[in-house]
Amino acid sequence: MWGERTFQAFREAARQALSDGQIQQALRGATGRFREERVHALQDLPDADGLRDRLKAIRAATLARLAEHLTTFERNATAAGARVHWARDGAEAIAIILALAKERQVRTVAKSKSMTAEEINLNPALEAEGIRTVETDLGEWIVQLAQEHPTHIIAPAIHKTREQVAALFSEVAGEPLPPDNIPALTATARRLLRDVFLTADMGITGVNIAVAETGSIVLVTNEGNGRMVTTLPRVHVAIMGVEKVVPTWEEAAVWLQLLARSATGQPLSIYTSILTGPARAEDPDGPEEMHIIILDNGRSRLVGTEYEEVLQCIRCGACLNVCPVYRKVGGQTYGSPYSGPIGAVVTPLLFGLDRYFALPHASTLCGACLEVCPVRIDLPRMLLSLRRDVAERGLLPARDRKLEQGIAWLMRHPRLYRWVMRGVRLLQRPFVREGRLHLPAPLHFAAGRDVPALAPRSFMELWRATEQQHADGSPSM
Numbered sequence: 028m029w030g031e032r033t034f035q036a037f038r039e040a041a042r043q044a045l046s047d048g049q050i051q052q053a054l055r056g057a058t059g060r061f062r063e064e065r066v067h068a069l070q071d072l073p074d075a076d077g078l079r080d081r082l083k084a085i086r087a088a089t090l091a092r093l094a095e096h097l098t099t100f101e102r103n104a105t106a107a108g109a110r111v112h113w114a115r116d117g118a119e120a121i122a123i124i125l126a127l128a129k130e131r132q133v134r135t136v137a138k139s140k141s142m143t144a145e146e147i148n149l150n151p152a153l154e155a156e157g158i159r160t161v162e163t164d165l166g167e168w169i170v171q172l173a174q175e176h177p178t179h180i181i182a183p184a185i186h187k188t189r190e191q192v193a194a195l196f197s198e199v200a201g202e203p204l205p206p207d208n209i210p211a212l213t214a215t216a217r218r219l220l221r222d223v224f225l226t227a228d229m230g231i232t233g234v235n236i237a238v239a240e241t242g243s244i245v246l247v248t249n250e251g252n253g254r255m256v257t258t259l260p261r262v263h264v265a266i267m268g269v270e271k272v273v274p275t276w277e278e279a280a281v282w283l284q285l286l287a288r289s290a291t292g293q294p295l296s297i298y299t300s301i302l303t304g305p306a307r308a309e310d311p312d313g314p315e316e317m318h319i320i321i322l323d324n325g326r327s328r329l330v331g332t333e334y335e336e337v338l339q340c341i342r343c344g345a346c347l348n349v350c351p352v353y354r355k356v357g358g359q360t361y362g363s364p365y366s367g368p369i370g371a372v373v374t375p376l377l378f379g380l381d382r383y384f385a386l387p388h389a390s391t392l393c394g395a396c397l398e399v400c401p402v403r404i405d406l407p408r409m410l411l412s413l414r415r416d417v418a419e420r421g422l423l424p425a426r427d428r429k430l431e432q433g434i435a436w437l438m439r440h441p442r443l444y445r446w447v448m449r450g451v452r453l454l455q456r457p458f459v460r461e462g463r464l465h466l467p468a469p470l471h472f473a474a475g476r477d478v479p480a481l482a483p484r485s486f487m488e489l490w491r492a493t494e495q496q497h498a499d500g501s502p503s504m
């Protein structure tokens with residue numbers, strides 16, 4: 028469930044995920060597949076690294092003139108017949124959508140996958156007003172039926188087994204569905220959701236990219252639901268974060284070349300839809316009205332700060348798939364729509380460090396996220412800065428504060444530090460097997476993970492030995 032993540036809350040949620048064998052298996056399988064596919068997809072590009080540098084430059088340059096590009100986008104989207112709304116926060120965005128729905132007597136909303144809608148908790152707000160709201164992305168629909176939240180930016184239901192999905196679908200279909208017949212399960216979903224598409228008065232989507240020069244929005248999906256949601260209901264509402272804009276199609280093309288490759292390893296997703304205004308007189312289908320909500324929700328206050336870089340994120344999910352913490356604890360543990368390394372940075376920045384101060388610590392700082400990020404976002408740097416902010420604001424629990432103060436003190440006394448480490452190396456001996464530490468259960472920090480043992484000789488000792496050998500004229504090690 029969404030909610031604050033103190034150290035205790037994070038540890039408790041992590042413990043639950045670690046003890047759930049099914050979640051562990053699902054995470055291993057899904058993240059492993061995405062990782063491999065991404066590597067192959069980038070190998071097919073003639074200059075993947077060059078393209079990543081270009082995307083980084085594009086995102087940085089666009090953020091430097093964000094207001095100008097958003098204004099151009101608004102002007103051109105309006106000229107194309109769309110109506111653009113500005114929302115300072117989630118409450119304003121919800122108020123705009125509810126007003127639109129009430130004025131048009133909307134009874135059913137068909138939704139396509141949107142992290143921004145998750146971020147503002149849109150579904151409960153619509154349901155509270157008696158508006159039936161149905162997720163139509165298969166994974167999102169599964170978690171909606173299970174009354175849960177998505178656990179991965181691009182694969183919301185990776186934690187669900189086919190047995191669990193079959194049970195959920197059987198209940199809504201009113202007939203038993205066998206878990207081993209996947210085509211029958213998807214056919215059931217298609218049949219039930221088709222009715223939603225045909226009866227919905229309003230379709231709500233997110234926005235992957237907004238192109239200022241034509242006022243168009245781009246939707247990247249792997250299921251046909253995005254097209255149904257944007258063409259069948261008479262009103263289409265798209266919600267976009269302010270950072271999703273690019274000046275021209277040239278920049279959008281670079282973004283598109285890297286998005287699906289980094290996310291799922293596809294050269295492009297199955298559907299890339301470009302929408303410019305509502306249906307025109309000559310169009311065979313499409314909505315009568317198109318509304319675009321440009322949502323800030325704390326983003327613009329990051330511009331010009333040491334955290335601005337996080338706004339360059341294109342929400343591909345690649346950093347989740349390589350993160351040793353996410354791969355063990357899964358998305359539910361983060362208590363936020365955004366999980367993994369990007370979630371550990373963006374969640375406290377958007378929703379408050381005082382509510383999510385455990386998340387910047389949910390990282391080994393191994394740097395794998397930076398290595399795979401198509402925009403080369405330096406998440407480890409920002410995680411460290413957020414840890415500093417947590418300490419400066421006095422948010423660390425007393426036990427952790429004392430432990431960190433003790434380590435800091437020790438590191439400022441190198442001679443003592445070396446003696447202590449020698450002692451630890453001796454003490455660890457009974458617990459080392461094949462280079463890994465296997466600590467007894469009461470040492471909670473070792474539960475659920477395999478800790479490498481301290482090397483027999485420290486870097487300093489090796490360095491000194493090498494220097495000595497050079498000085499003696501003997502061959503180096």
Ligand code: SF4
Nearest residue numbers: 340341343344346400
């Ligand atoms: S931080 Fe990078 S890797 Fe992670 S979701 Fe954003 S763009 Fe993808």
